[in-house]
Amino acid sequence: MENMKKTVLLPLLLLLSACQPLAAAAADKPHLLAYVQNIMSHSVSVIDLDGDREPRRLELGRYPLFSALHPSDPEKLLVTLHNYERSADDDALALFDLRSERVLKRIPFPGPGMPSGFVHDARRNRIYIADENRHRVDALDAATLEPVFEFPAALIPVHVDISPDGRWLAVTNRKSADLYVYDLEDAGRDAKSGIFTVQLGKSPGAAWESGAADDGVSHPLDIHFAAEANLCYVSDMQARQLLVVDILEREVVGRIPLGGSPFDFALDRARRRAYVCLVDGETVAVIDLAARKVAAEIAGLRLNPIHCALDEEGGRLVVSCWGGAREGGVYVVDTRSLKVLRHFPLKGEAASIGITLARLPEDRVQGR
Numbered sequence: 431m432e433n434m435k436k437t438v439l440l441p442l443l444l445l446l447s448a449c450q451p452l453a454a455a456a457a458d459k460p461h462l463l464a465y466v467q468n469i470m471s472h473s474v475s476v477i478d479l480d481g482d483r484e485p486r487r488l489e490l491g492r493y494p495l496f497s498a499l500h501p502s503d504p505e506k507l508l509v510t511l512h513n514y515e516r517s518a519d520d521d522a523l524a525l526f527d528l529r530s531e532r533v534l535k536r537i538p539f540p541g542p543g544m545p546s547g548f549v550h551d552a553r554r555n556r557i558y559i560a561d562e563n564r565h566r567v568d569a570l571d572a573a574t575l576e577p578v579f580e581f582p583a584a585l586i587p588v589h590v591d592i593s594p595d596g597r598w599l600a601v602t603n604r605k606s607a608d609l610y611v612y613d614l615e616d617a618g619r620d621a622k623s624g625i626f627t628v629q630l631g632k633s634p635g636a637a638w639e640s641g642a643a644d645d646g647v648s649h650p651l652d653i654h655f656a657a658e659a660n661l662c663y664v665s666d667m668q669a670r671q672l673l674v675v676d677i678l679e680r681e682v683v684g685r686i687p688l689g690g691s692p693f694d695f696a697l698d699r700a701r702r703r704a705y706v707c708l709v710d711g712e713t714v715a716v717i718d719l720a721a722r723k724v725a726a727e728i729a730g731l732r733l734n735p736i737h738c739a740l741d742e743e744g745g746r747l748v749v750s751c752w753g754g755a756r757e758g759g760v761y762v763v764d765t766r767s768l769k770v771l772r773h774f775p776l777k778g779e780a781a782s783i784g785i786t787l788a789r790l791p792e793d794r795v796q797g798r
Contacts, residue, residue: 460789462741464748465507467494468758469514470780477760477774479746485774490524490533496784501550501572505529507786510545516563518542523559525575528788537575539568547589551614553596560587560601567601581619583610584627585636589652593659598677600653600662607633607648609664611677628680630664630673640667652694656719657701663719665692665706672706672717686722688715694737705747707735714738714749716768728768731761739785746771750782758782
C-alpha cells in the first residue's frame with residue numbers, strides 16, 4: 431500500500447510543480463489595453479482586449495481627445511484636453527501615469543486653445559501639437575514637455591504628421607482646406623523658405639459647419655505620410671475621398687473615392703494599407719495604397735466609426751465610434767478575415783474617439 435501511494439503521489443507532485451511555472455508565466459503575460467478617449471463624457475475608458483473584464487473609467491480632465499504613449503516611457507500616456515467650450519484654462523496636454531493611474535502633469539497653452547492631434551519628432555525629440563482655436567502648431571520639448579516655439583497654421587489645424595525621413599512636418603487645416611508644410615531643417619523657421627502651403631480643394635471658410643450645404647468644398651482631417659517622404663495621404667470628409675498629396679510638387683496627385691465620409695485613418699507599418707473610418711455610416715474602408723483603390727470594407731460597426739488603431743502583432747484593428755456624440759463604443763476587428771471579434775458598448779460614455787494601445791502586465795490590468 432505504501433508503495434502504491436508513492437507511485438500515485440510522486441507523478442502528481444511532479445505534474446503540479448511543472449504546472450506552477452506555466453501558471454506564473456500566464457499570469458505575467460502582458461495584456462493589450464486600449465485607452466479610449468470619450469470626449470463628450472470627459473472620460474477615458476480602459477479596455478482589456480485580452481481578458482473578459484468590464485471596461486474601467488478614468489477621469490483625466492475635460493474633453494479628452496487624442497492620446498499616445500510617451501516617446502521615452504511606455505508606461506505614461508499623453509492626452510490632449512480639447513477645451514471644446516474654449517474656456518481660458520481647460521486646454522492642456524495631460525501626462526498620465528499608467529502604473530499609478532494619476533495625472534502627473536498638465537501642460538497649459540496660452541489663451542483658450544484647443545489642442546488636437548500631435549506627433550513625436552524622434553530626430554529632435556520634440557512633440558508637435560495642432561491647436562484648432564489658436565491656429566498654431568506648438569513645439570514642445572519631449573523630455574520636459576515645456577513649450578519651445580510655435581509654427582503658424584491656417585484655419586482650424588487638426589492633425590499633424592512627420593515624413594519618414596524626419597524632414598517635413600505637415601498639418602491639415604480643415605476650414606482653409608489646405609496643408610501647411612514645414613521644413614524642419616530650416617533652423618530659422620522662416621516663413622519665406624521654411625513654410626509652404628498645398629491647397630487641397632475649395633475652402634469652406636471659417637463660418638462653415640460640417641453638415642451644411644457644401645457647394646463643392648473640401649474638409650481635410652487626418653494625415654499620414656507614405657513610405658516616400660514626398661507623399662502623404664489626407665482624408666477629405668466632404669469630398670468623400672482619400673487624397674494623395676505630393677508635398678514637393680505642392681498638389682493633389684491622386685484621389686481615392688470612398689463610399690462614405692472619411693474621418694481618421696490608420697496605416698500599417700509598411701504603409702501599404704490604410705484603414706479609413708467612414709464616420710457617416712457603419713464601415714471602415716480598407717485601402718490598397720499601391721493600387722490606390724478600396725480593397726475591402728469592414729461592416730457592422732454601428733454608430734459612426736471615427737478613429738482606429740492597429741495591433742499588428744495580434745492581427746487586430748481597434749475602432750472607436752462617435753455615436754452621434756450621445757453614445758460611445760469600441761469594436762475589435764480581425765485584420766485577416768475583416769470580421770468583428772468583439773464589441774464594447776461603453777455604457778454611459780459619449781463620443782469615443784482617440785485610442786492608444788498599451789501592453790501592461792496582468793497584475794496592473796485592474797489598476798492595482
